[in-house]
Amino acid sequence: MILPNIITIIGNAYELYRKQTVLNRITLWTFFPAMWLSTALESVFSTFFTGAILFPLTLVTSAVIIVIVTFGQAGTLIIAKRVLGHPAGRSRTSLRQVCTSARGFIIPLLLTGILRSCFSILWGLLLIIPGIIYALRTFFFDIIIITEKKNYRAALKESIVIVKGHTWSILIYVIGIQILFFLPVYLLTYLINHVIPQGTFLSVFVHGIDSLLIAYAMMFELLTKTVFIKTLRATPIQTIHPPEIHQVQH
Numbered sequence: 158m159i160l161p162n163i164i165t166i167i168g169n170a171y172e173l174y175r176k177q178t179v180l181n182r183i184t185l186w187t188f189f190p191a192m193w194l195s196t197a198l199e200s201v202f203s204t205f206f207t208g209a210i211l212f213p214l215t216l217v218t219s220a221v222i223i224v225i226v227t228f229g230q231a232g233t234l235i236i237a238k239r240v241l242g243h244p245a246g247r248s249r250t251s252l253r254q255v256c257t258s259a260r261g262f263i264i265p266l267l268l269t270g271i272l273r274s275c276f277s278i279l280w281g282l283l284l285i286i287p288g289i290i291y292a293l294r295t296f297f298f299d300i301i302i303i304t305e306k307k308n309y310r311a312a313l314k315e316s317i318v319i320v321k322g323h324t325w326s327i328l329i330y331v332i333g334i335q336i337l338f339f340l341p342v343y344l345l346t347y348l349i350n351h352v353i354p355q356g357t358f359l360s361v362f363v364h365g366i367d368s369l370l371i372a373y374a375m376m377f378e379l380l381t382k383t384v385f386i387k388t389l390r391a392t393p394i395q396t397i398h399p400p401e402i403h404q405v406q407h
Contacts, residue, residue, distance in 0.1 A: 163333045163381075166388065169240070170380035177236050180376060182252050187229025188372035191222045196364045226375075227266050231259035233376055234303040237383035241304055265308040269298055273313055293327045294320045297386050323389050330385055338374040342367065 174180050232255045273295050281288025297316040301307050307315055320327055349363050 163330060163337075166330075166381050166384045167337070167377070169384045170377060173237065173240060173380055173384075174377070177239075179252050179255060180233065180236055180380075183229055183232045183236070183255065184372050184376045186252075187225050187232065188375050189369055191225040191229070192368035192371045192375075193365055194218060194225075195222055196368055223267070224263065227263050227270075228256075228259055229375075230299060230379060231262040231266060231303065232256065233379045234300055234383065235259060235262075237380050238300070238304045240380075240383050240387055241300075262303060265302050265312075266299055269302060269309050269312050272309055273298060276313070290324060293324050293331070296320065296327050296331070297382070300383055300386055319386065319389060326389070334378055334381060338378055339371075342370045342374055345370070 235255050235258050273292070276295075277288045277292045279288075280291045294317045295313045297319055298312040301312045301315045301319075305312075305315065346367050349367060
């Protein structure tokens, strides 16, 4: 099997992003505030709240973050499904249209994600490797939920069918995206936490920039993921055929 070129995939994802300016609004209204709220959860909350009030506040804030991120995930994939030949209305989709459609996918995405995590943990209890393999084979469940409206185990099974024979390609793709998109942001976050004094106005501002970079990395990861599944569907699985045996004619 020919491994899809990750740079080409990113280039195709950028072309989609360039044509759909609504992706900026989705990112700024969902992923960005969720990531900034997550930063506040890690630093500000632990500084100003302690004891009995910290745990329920952390729990509620975490739930809000998960819902906002899932909403942004649904909205981004609704736009990205154009890559798979599923037009989402006009050539340019309004934010209102996307939000209206995305609301219906929040529960299926959340519950299917939880189901996937449970299965991955159960497989991981046997050995770590089976859990990782299951997570890789169900990697595209969210795209399937959005594009094919299959939920829960049906979405997970469909992803397994698509990934069959391509597991190593998925692993290399995931590692590559983490290195290209997220590793620079994580390094920047590390530097911020060790250079900028925590609890100051400057740290809040810089963490806002950090959250913005993570938000865009999340958005582009979803776009490249959609381009990648299209590439896999178009790539046949190579099989090894036994050599033909020619009968000797007498």
